[in-house]
Amino acid sequence: MTTAAVIIRGGEEQLGMSWTQREYTPPKSYNSTTMTVPGGSSRGDEGVVVDTTTNTFKEYLPSKTCGNTPISTTTSVPFNTSSQWAPEGKSLAAHIASAMPTPPESPPPTHLATSTICDSHHHEALVDKTTRQLGLHNLLRVSTSNADRYWLTRRCCYVFHCLSLRTKFNYANIPNKMILRDDRVVRAMEQVVAEELEEAGVEEQDDCRARMSLLAKHTARANKLLTDMKAAISSTLIRITGYVLFKVFSNLLMSVTVHGGQQEVIDRAAQRDTPVIFVPLHRSHVDYLFVTWVLFNRQIPAPIVAAGDNLRIPVFGWLLRGLGGFFIKRRLDNCKSRKDVLYRSLLQTYVTHALQAGYNLEFFIEGGRTRTGKPCMPKGGLLSVIVDAYSNGTLDDALIVPIAINYDKILDGNFIREQMGQSKIPESFWGAVRAIMKVLSTNYGHARIDFGQPFSLREFVHNQKRASFSQLPLSSQPHNDVLPGCTPPLSPSPMIEMPVLSNGRNSEQLQSLPQPFPLSEQQKPETALFSPSPLVMGKSYHQRSLSTPAANGNLRLRRTTSNPSNALNTVTCTNSRLTGAPSSSSLFGTEVTEEYRSLVKSLAVHIVFDAERCQAVMATNAVAWLLSYVYRDGVKLSTLVEAVDALRDSLKTRKRDTGFSGHSRDAVLHAVHMLGAGLVRLEQSTTQTSTTSDTEQDFFIRPVTLLPNIIELNYYASALAPLFAADAIIVTCLLSSLDCDLWSYKDCSPDCLVDREKLIQRGLRLAQLLQNEFLLVPACASLLTKLGQVVDNLIDMGLLQDAGKVDSRWSEDSDEDDISFSQQYKLAPTSSTLEVIGAWRNMLAPMLDTYYHAACCLTSLVGKQLPDKEFIQSIQTHVSSLLEKGTLRYGESICVDPIRNAVKLFESESIVECYNHNSIRLVYLTREYDAEDRLSPLISEIDSYRSCIS
Numbered sequence: 001m002t003t004a005a006v007i008i009r010g011g012e013e014q015l016g017m018s019w020t021q022r023e024y025t026p027p028k029s030y031n032s033t034t035m036t037v038p039g040g041s042s043r044g045d046e047g048v049v050v051d052t053t054t055n056t057f058k059e060y061l062p063s064k065t066c067g068n069t070p071i072s073t074t075t076s077v078p079f080n081t082s083s084q085w086a087p088e089g090k091s092l093a094a095h096i097a098s099a100m101p102t103p104p105e106s107p108p109p110t111h112l113a114t115s116t117i118c119d120s121h122h123h124e125a126l127v128d129k130t131t132r133q134l135g136l137h138n139l140l141r142v143s144t145s146n147a148d149r150y151w152l153t154r155r156c157c158y159v160f161h162c163l164s165l166r167t168k169f170n171y172a173n174i175p176n177k178m179i180l181r182d183d184r185v186v187r188a189m190e191q192v193v194a195e196e197l198e199e200a201g202v203e204e205q206d207d208c209r210a211r212m213s214l215l216a217k218h219t220a221r222a223n224k225l226l227t228d229m230k231a232a233i234s235s236t237l238i239r240i241t242g243y244v245l246f247k248v249f250s251n252l253l254m255s256v257t258v259h260g261g262q263q264e265v266i267d268r269a270a271q272r273d274t275p276v277i278f279v280p281l282h283r284s285h286v287d288y289l290f291v292t293w294v295l296f297n298r299q300i301p302a303p304i305v306a307a308g309d310n311l312r313i314p315v316f317g318w319l320l321r322g323l324g325g326f327f328i329k330r331r332l333d334n335c336k337s338r339k340d341v342l343y344r345s346l347l348q349t350y351v352t353h354a355l356q357a358g359y360n361l362e363f364f365i366e367g368g369r370t371r372t373g374k375p376c377m378p379k380g381g382l383l384s385v386i387v388d389a390y391s392n393g394t395l396d397d398a399l400i401v402p403i404a405i406n407y408d409k410i411l412d413g414n415f416i417r418e419q420m421g422q423s424k425i426p427e428s429f430w431g432a433v434r435a436i437m438k439v440l441s442t443n444y445g446h447a448r449i450d451f452g453q454p455f456s457l458r459e460f461v462h463n464q465k466r467a468s469f470s471q472l473p474l475s476s477q478p479h480n481d482v483l484p485g486c487t488p489p490l491s492p493s494p495m496i497e498m499p500v501l502s503n504g505r506n507s508e509q510l511q512s513l514p515q516p517f518p519l520s521e522q523q524k525p526e527t528a529l530f531s532p533s534p535l536v537m538g539k540s541y542h543q544r545s546l547s548t549p550a551a552n553g554n555l556r557l558r559r560t561t562s563n564p565s566n567a568l569n570t571v572t573c574t575n576s577r578l579t580g581a582p583s584s585s586s587l588f589g590t591e592v593t594e595e596y597r598s599l600v601k602s603l604a605v606h607i608v609f610d611a612e613r614c615q616a617v618m619a620t621n622a623v624a625w626l627l628s629y630v631y632r633d634g635v636k637l638s639t640l641v642e643a644v645d646a647l648r649d650s651l652k653t654r655k656r657d658t659g660f661s662g663h664s665r666d667a668v669l670h671a672v673h674m675l676g677a678g679l680v681r682l683e684q685s686t687t688q689t690s691t692t693s694d695t696e697q698d699f700f701i702r703p704v705t706l707l708p709n710i711i712e713l714n715y716y717a718s719a720l721a722p723l724f725a726a727d728a729i730i731v732t733c734l735l736s737s738l739d740c741d742l743w744s745y746k747d748c749s750p751d752c753l754v755d756r757e758k759l760i761q762r763g764l765r766l767a768q769l770l771q772n773e774f775l776l777v778p779a780c781a782s783l784l785t786k787l788g789q790v791v792d793n794l795i796d797m798g799l800l801q802d803a804g805k806v807d808s809r810w811s812e813d814s815d816e817d818d819i820s821f822s823q824q825y826k827l828a829p830t831s832s833t834l835e836v837i838g839a840w841r842n843m844l845a846p847m848l849d850t851y852y853h854a855a856c857c858l859t860s861l862v863g864k865q866l867p868d869k870e871f872i873q874s875i876q877t878h879v880s881s882l883l884e885k886g887t888l889r890y891g892e893s894i895c896v897d898p899i900r901n902a903v904k905l906f907e908s909e910s911i912v913e914c915y916n917h918n919s920i921r922l923v924y925l926t927r928e929y930d931a932e933d934r935l936s937p938l939i940s941e942i943d944s945y946r947s948c949i950s
């Protein structure tokens with residue numbers, strides 16, 4: 001075996017400082033001078049070893065230090081043995097080694113300043129000048145007092161750090177019997193027993209014994225369900241795990257970066273007298289480790305975390321429970337036709353009690369890890385529990401914190417198997433051990449955690465109500481919404497104190513909430529905005545009275561702000577009932593009104609939108625995006641570097657952070673390095689000129705576009721998809737409506753005009769077709785406006801130029817007022833604009849191919865029904881055969897996720913319907929579409945957007 005080593009020295013000297021020289025900074029009071037250099041702190045030698053037997057570089061990156069213990073990390077990068085690629089004595093290894101990803105600078109935490117379009121939903125009070133000025137902080141760098149003096153402190157800095165942190169909080173125990181005695185659970189139990197008695201044909205009054213035995217059976221089941229569900233946080237376990245994670249992460253990752261300002265804001269949020277709800281987007285199993293670990297570092301009580309019960313595996317299940325995990329069924333009902341009301345009531349009651357007892361909560365609103373790299377559509381179940389707890393007065397408010405976590409390379413491998421249509425391998429003890437062992441031997445680059453700005457649930461609901469009012473005609477707006485003599489504030493101050501009613505609920509709550517369940521006439525607040533559906537009116541068991549705490553007795557476990565140690569368990573239980581009226585909405589509610597559902601849904605969309613918006617773009621995302629959509633046939637390193645520069649500028653304009661900084665060349669090489677030989681090849685450039693002295697030209701970077709590798713590359717590229725989705729939609733509509741190929745008109749203008757209104761209308765329809773792929777705007781914003789902004793952006797880019805206005809409508813029987821003018825544009829494509837819009841078009845192209853062929857496959861359903869799995873598989877087989885024939889260009893069109901989304905779209909457009917039969921979901925065409933010719937308009941419509949794909 002031939003090895004060549006390139007030794008690069010002096011990481012620490014280069015930085016001009018060592019961590020040991022810094023002063024101890026308690027984690028709570030973060031000091032921006034401790035801002036660290038990911039991967040930059042080094043001691044000892046670093047080097048690069050070329051292993052010619054495996055065609056990889058073993059690169060010994062500058063070792064990270066903990067005390068004076070060097071921890072070396074090893075990574076592999078592809079290299080080409082067949083050519084003399086090393087230019088002028090400088091090896092590729094050296095290039096890569098010198099391309100240590102540069103530390104993220106301290107970008108302004110843009111998403112702290114203005115998190116989303118509706119800024120009024122944000123707790124401005126939590127952010128001030130200081131928080132905005134704090135820099136990035138690598139959590140792996142800890143400093144200890146007098147570290148330069150005490151060898152032991154240096155040597156075991158993680159131990160000392162973890163011992164110095166406070167983990168002991170009074171995590172309340174929520175006994176099973178307290179939950180079982182709750183009104184909601186009691187009613188659920190009665191309902192289940194009544195149903196079973198009815199099914200068995202037993203009259204419940206007649207058969208007391210049968211009733212009692214059923215009650216005993218279901219009480220035992222409820223007890224078991226609760227025991228399996230509940231978290232049991234152990235402070236000691238958290239401390240030990242915190243330490244272990246320091247050791248593990250410092251081996252696997254070059255940095256784990258969080259913005260100091262964001263941490264400060266989270267500290268402040270945690271000190272409020274309201275529960276904090278952490279809602280991260282889910283990419284990896286490391287996500288939940290990170291969140292609790294960050295909180296551990298900030299000495300904030302660990303939240304309870306909703307974990308799918310597939311994770312309740314030996315040893316790990318026990319560990320997760322001790323670290324805050326509570327286990328929920330991923331599907332609430334085993335059989336869709338029958339709701340598991342008992343389970344639903346237990347889950348809702350447990351979460352409500354936990355929130356009231358002062359626990360912070362964390363859950364993954366997407367319901368699982370994203371398989372595509374884009375955020376998944378949110379689920380409303382757990383969120384509805386929180387909204388319900390607020391609506392019934394159990395909670396005064398909650399602070400919701402969207403979180404995005406991004407990685408240079410995800411630690412959980414890839415989702416190729418599942419995207420190719422194979423079933424997920426269930427979690428098991430040995431599977432988890434194997435995965436951990438595999439992970440431990442790899443370097444995963446940088447990780448970045450971004451906390452979005454916390455916002456108040458109360459404010460959100462309040463603003464939603466206002467938005468709904470503004471849509472009502474003035475005459476029907478409830479007059480007493482506005483306090484006498486006051487003009488309603490457009491965005492209420494977060495600190496507004498609502499008048500508190502005798503039962504502990506504030507009048508704002510009573511007035512502002514959509515009523516999930518009908519109230520009797522006396523109970524109905526005058527201002528009830530959301531009328532109950534007639535369907536619900538008939539259900540008698542939901543017509544519960546809003547019992548006052550006085551009537552119920554109180555369990556009031558209040559959080560205190562003054563002493564965090566008493567944040568939990570600070571008020572004694574006087575009884576086992578909750579303060580608020582136990583409403584039946586949310587999970588246990590069987591017929592929640594549509595208005596209430598849409599409130600929860602818009603909140604869910606808001607959270608995902610906010611979280612996505614604060615996600616930092618990693619170097620791997622940028623490079624994968626450019627290679628997938630701009631340089632699919634490969635590109636010279638220097639060109640790619642320029643493209644990354646341009647992309648960074650574009651991200652900056654769009655107020656998006658990057659998880660890297662410094663020279664783009666370093667970022668590109670680092671990304672190539674991280675993506676690995678399976679996804680990206682680094683080759684000697686064939687266009688090398690003998691005169692050039694620029695060594696960058698000597699490399700050629702080529703994405704691996706073969707299946708299944710392209711699916712994984714696409715995963716990394718997709719992190720940017722939501723950012724450019726609206727642009728891609730408008731550009732696709734624009735290009736597909738032209739009769740000419742814009743690329744043949746470079747630097748001259750084709751003889752055609754573009755109508756603004758028609759373009760936006762077409763964009764709206766395409767956005768509707770892709771509704772399951774992208775969340776383009778939060779519920780509080782208008783898609784029409786957003787698409788209009790995209791068109792304006794094309795004007796700014798110079799692609800569209802004003803060509804005057806023309807009459808766009810004229811109806812014969814109308815007067816002149818009905819004439820409207822529509823703006824026309826002529827096209828002025830240049831090579832740079834074509835490159836940008838080409839990338840946007842290519843981003844949607846694989847997806848549109850999938851949707852088109854899924855629509856074509858609908859013809860196979862004519863006159864019959866198929867299990868949905870079989871139907872999806874048949875679409876995938878069809879796409880696969882087209883790929884083999886070379887008819888389709890994009891390998892990623894085969895992915896199962898867009899196929900499923902296409903089927904969901906057909907269902908929402910009432911083209912197909914589904915029903916459950918013997919636990920199999922069958923899909924069939926609705927009567928209106930059950931013939932080939934009736935499907936043609938849909939197929940042609942989708943095809944019309946594809947016509948721009950060359």
Ligand SMILES: CCCCCCCCCCCCCCCC(=O)SCCNC(=O)CCNC(=O)[C@H](O)C(C)(C)COP(=O)(O)OP(=O)(O)OC[C@H]1O[C@@H](n2cnc3c(N)ncnc32)[C@H](O)[C@@H]1OP(=O)(O)O
Binds near residue numbers: 305329365384589
């Ligand atoms: C120091 C270091 C320490 C280290 C420290 C480590 C920490 C260690 C912790 C471990 C932690 C592991 C974490 C793993 C990560 C996962 O396992 S992720 C997977 C598990 N988590 C989740 O899924 C959370 C999000 N999911 C949900 O909220 C889902 O809704 C549920 C609750 C799972 C139910 O899903 P589903 O059965 O598919 O049903 P879905 O359609 O969502 O609706 C269910 C009901 O909710 C209600 N609902 C739904 N939408 C709405 C709406 N819009 N409005 C009103 N009601 C609604 C309705 O009642 C609905 O029923 P229907 O009336 O429609 O029949």
